[in-house]
Amino acid sequence: MNKMSVKFLFPLVALIMLLIVLDRKVFMVPPLGTFLNPFIGVVQNEHTSNRNKKVNLEVSQKTEIVFDDRAVPHIFAGNQKDMFFAQGYVCASDRLWQMDFMSYISAGRLSEIFGKKFYVHDVIKRREGMSNAALRTLKYIENDQETKRALDSYTAGVNAWIKSLSYADLPVEYKLMDYTPEPWTNLKTVLIMKYVSADLSGYEEDVPASFLETVLGSEEYNKLFPNYYVKKRKEGFGIQRILDSLPVNEYINSSFLESSPEIPTGDFNPNVGSNSWVVGPKKSKSGFALLCSDPHLNLSFPSIWYELQLKSDEQNVYGYSIPGVPGVIIGFNDNISWGLTNGSDDVRDYYKLEVKDNYSYYKYDGKWIKTDSIIEEIKIRDDTSFLDIVYYSKHGPILSDSRAGDPELKGYALNWTLHDPSNEILTFIRLNKAKDYTQFKKAIEYYKCPSQNFSYADVTGNIAVHHQGKILAKKWKNQGKFIMDGTRSDQFSTDALPLDKLPYTYNPDEGYVYSANNNPYKSPNSPIIYGHYKEFRADKIDSWLSAKEKLSIDDMKTMQMDNTNRLAEVAIPVFLQKMPSGESKHLQEFAHWDYKYNKDSRIAQLFEIWWTKIKINTWDELLRYKSHKMRLDDLVLLDMICNDPDNKYFDLLSSEKTENASDIIDISFNQMLKDTTTGSNWGNLNKINIMHLSNLKEFSKTGIPLGGHPQALNSLSKKWGPSLRMIVEMSDKPKGYAVYAGGQSGNPSSDEYDRFIDAWENGRYYELKFFSNIDEGNAQAKYKWSLQ
Structure with missing residues (x-):
């Protein structure tokens, strides 16, 4: 028997004594003894699970998980139950803390982790009705047995992984924040779906819009904020205003708005959205349909996407899941492919109530109606729980009262x-195994909130795009744009548009379809619907696809990485025509510019300054009002410059002269020349931050200089952008090419944490390994797990 070295013994004893002393928590700092313990602490997070193993688990048949050279799991199961179990198990192995944390955010439970400083966040989430909505939704969807089986199996898989963990195995975030994962539940999955839905529900302008409409009057307001779409004109660029024939409901005045709040706009960037387009066989070089999808979302570590393949006796699907949710959200199977863009409809409305008896009653059509109430327990770490009463009118939860909530x-x-x-979960369960267009349409019928555009292609060459969701029908002009009167029944409606009224395009003569958060309600027979639609990227896609007779996969890659600012591309020729003639070096540069916002472009930064000055000088009249936070549409201003150059808004308040559009362009140009930032290139100013969900900088990647712009197809802006780029060729055996901003692992110590970032930054794609059977998978496996 070997004796222990004395040289080793003394350091070991000293280490043990130190760990005992340090093994206690001080304020929000984790117990350092446990945290730094080399046998179970943070050091253990440097180890990864990239090795072969066999595990005895609750599966009815042997289930194989093959990991390829990018750590993408390919699950081969004998049935749906085992497949979803394996998905939950493997997703938890890579992303447990992320999915768990998202459920805490959605439920308004961050105070349980971080203490009282997150109490306000939790109250707001409860007051918004997120937790209650998730509970009601779970009860509803579990009545569908197909959904319940998928949820139960996925949950069992996650819990099987959690049960296998010792403290040493816990993700580093649990150790840093000094808490442990609780058992996974079906409710947590629903909370994540609500979290994503909330993130995609847009931003609020109801209050500033109401004030501005009062100041300007309805006619003037509707000129500045029209319902429109892009119209190609031979004489130049312009917009087509949609005739709103709905009746007028006059109720907004200064008395109604006297005590109205300033509703926060949040971090949502309305210029950043998503792109998806589909090229049919007649315009494809290969003769097969090509589907492209790049959803523009908040860029984060770990990524919102988790890549995998799911194969059972009922399906074979490849794509991108949301950690914590069963199935593939964007992807393809043997027969069809689909992508998503945000529908951009306004899905949140605010009602001003008249209440009495401490919110026990609210007035409705002259009668006092009793409010419903729910007691929400907000647990606070190291403190007493707070019991909050959330009151509900028939409109929804009352966001704030004298006790709690945002006072505004x-x-x-x-x-x-x-x-x-x-x-919505059933939508993706059905999409994953859909075989044709009919089954695709049936699957998306279950999708309600928020509205989405589903693009589609199949192996037989059919292409389509469908606008889908629960969209409230409008009874009167501008309904939902402004704060509404909660005392009147004529202001409240729950009637949704019937499915046959939702816009879609199927196999058009042009041979392609597209969606980029643009207004889909533009046919003469479309209903009047309001939203935060953006048209420039959609117009650029249309221009790209119509210009070439045949398109290839390389063309699709070039399009997704295109840094051309469509606004600049349309505006610069107009500006140069309206500018006084001169020999300015910068004017010559603009005349020869390719309009690309590449990271090394200096002229891109000049145009950004020029356009910003034009907006400030044009809208100076509006900056005086409380509603100055309203986001005036760039396209409306450009249309005004092109088609109404003598509009009164071009006249500067600070000048005695009467200016027109040409004057504003010239004045703004000279102001641009004097700006101190004109020497910078675009990459020095367009720095992208990919933040860890906890905002820990050590786990984040910040200050990445990149090209792109919100008005370009490569739509990037600080912390938003193309979270995923995917291209699928629908050949007899579909071929996929993709990259997303992140990596498969949620472990910051793993090489797989940010492995794809370099490829994502530089426009490179991975060819996706879509295996037909386990033998193909085994032949290219880096390592594998067997569940039995």
Whole structure:
């Protein structure tokens, strides 16, 4: 028997004594003894699970998980139950803390982790009705046995992984924040779906819009904020205003708005959205349909996407899942492919209430109606729990009262389609195994909130795009754009558009379809619907696809990485025509510019300054009002420059002269020349931050200089952008090419944490390994797990 070395013994004893002393928590710092323990602490997180193993688990048949050279799991199961179990198990192995943390955010439970400083966040989440909506939705969707089986199996798989963990195995975030994972539940999955829905529900302009409409009058307001779409004109660029024939409902005045709040706009960037387009066989060089999808979302570590393949006796699907949710959200199978863009419809409405008896009653059509109430327990770490009463009117939860909530929202009810029970999970379960267009259409019928555009292609060459969701029908002009009167029944409606009224395009003569958060309600027979639609990227896609007779996969890659600012591309020729003639070096540069916002471009930064000055000088009249936070549409201003150059808004308040559009362009140009930032290139100013969900900088990647722009197809802006780029060729055996911003692992110590970032930054794609059977998978396996 070997004796222990004395030289080793003394350091070991000293280490043990130190760990005992340090093994206690001080304020929000984790117990350092446990945290630094080399046998179970943070050091253990440097080890990864990239090795072969066999595990005895609750599967009915042997299930194989093959990991390829990019750590993408390919699950081969004998049935759906085992497949979803394996998905939950493997996803938890890579992303447990992320999925768990997202459920805490959605439920308004961050105080349980971080203490009292997150109490306000949790109150707001509870007051918004997120937790209650998730509970009601779970009860609703579990009535569908197909959904319940998938959820139960996925949950069992996650819990099997959790049960296998010792403290040493816990993700580093649990150790840093000094808490442990609780058992996974079906409710947590629903909370994540609500979290994503809330993130995609847009931003709020109801209050500033109401004030501005009062100041300007309805006619002037509608000129500045029209419902429109892009119209190609022979004489130049312009917009087509949609005739709104709905009746007028006059109720907004200074008395109604006297005590109205300033509703926060949040971090949502309305210029950043998503792109998806599909090229049919007649325009494809290969003769097969090509589907492209690049959803523009918040860029984060770990990524919102988790790549995998799911194969059972009922399906074979490849794509991108959301950690914590069963199935593939964007992807393809043996027969069809699909992509997503945000529908951009306004799905949140605010109602001003008249209440009495401490919110026990609210007035409705002259009668006092008793409010409903829910007691929400907000647990606070190292402190006493807070019991909050959330009151509900028929419109929705009352966001704030004298006790708690945002004081700016006192007495307002939120009506949000997210509150209504719906089964989006079933949409993706059915899409994953859909075989044709008919099954695709049936699957997306279950999708309600928020509205999405589903693009489609199949192996037989059919292409389509469908606008899908629960969209409230409008009864009167501008309904939902402004704060509404909660005392009147004529202002409240829950009637949704029937499915046959939702816009779609199927196998058009042009041979392609596209969606980029643009207004889909533009045919003469479309209903009047309002939203935060953006047209420039859609117009660029249309221009790209119509210009070439045949398109290849390389063309699709070039399009997704295109840094051309469509606004600049349309505006510069107009500006140069309206500018006084001169020999300015910068004018010559603009005349020969390719309009690309590449990271090394200096002229891109000049145009950014020029356009910003034009906006400030044009809208100086509006900056005086409380509603100055309203985002005036760039396209409306450009249309005004092109087609109404003598509009009164071009006349500067600070000048005695009467200016027109040409004057504003010239004045703004000279102001641009004097700007101190004109020497910078675009990459020095367009720095992208990919933050860890906890905002820990050590786990983040910040200050990445990149090209792109919100008005370009490569739509990048600080912390938003193309979270995923995917291209699928629908040949007899579909071929996929993709990259996403992140990596498969949620472990910051793993090489797989940010492995794809370099490829994502530089426009490189990975060829996706879509295996037909386990033998193909085994032949290219880096390592594998067997569940039995």
